[in-house]
Amino acid sequence: MATPAFEEIAETFDFLDDWEDRYRHVIELGKAMPALDAAFKVPATKVDGCASQVWIRPTVTGQGADATFDFQGESDAMIVRGLIAILHALYAGLTLAEVGRVDAVAELGRLGLNDHLSAQRSNGVRAMVERIRQVAAA
Template sequence: MATEAFEEIAETFDFLDDWEDRYRHVIEMGKAMPAMDEALKVPATKVEGCASQVWLMPRIEGTGPGARFDFEGESDAMIVRGLIAILHALYSGLSVSEVGRVDAVAELGRLGLNEHLSSQRSNGLRAMVERIRVHAAEAAAG
């Protein structure tokens, strides 16, 4: 159930044989993300469980289960900014009810991230996914 943007990332990762090239690509994706407004970097948007500083701010258009999900995110670590960009590609534009049906572990596994991220980064990635799912579920419930 991946978005077109996520499928493009998966295709690029298939093309890049070497993990170092993939790692550089993730960092480049992070650099390409727009900066998050400093005013949004508050305790309410901070994601706990990440080794780096991470903030996620949901942007939901509409109401109920059909509302469209989007978010802004930022981190003080470039690789984590890249992971936020990947999550943005995975979830942005889905309805809030669809967000909960995305198997993030399987989708991210297609990129080979599981084998190449430190346990701290993996825990942080799980924390970001959980935060996204919670925001979407709250919006779906109204």
């Protein structure tokens, strides 16, 4: 159930053999994201459970079954900012129901991230996914 944007990232990861290159690509994805306005870096948007500081500002457009999900995010760590960009590619533009059906563990597993992130980073990704799912379910 991956979006075209996420499929593009997965294809790039398939092409990059070396994990150093993949890490650099993740960081580049994070650098390409627009910055989150400082006004939104507040406790309500902060994601608990991350080793780095992470903020996710979700937006829902529309109502009912056709409502779509998007978010802005930022972190003080470049690799985490890149992970936010990957999650954005995975979820942005999906309906709220589709967000709940995404198997983030499986999709991120396609990138091999589970094997190459520290336990703290993996916990942070899980916390971000949980926040996204909670917003979509609300």
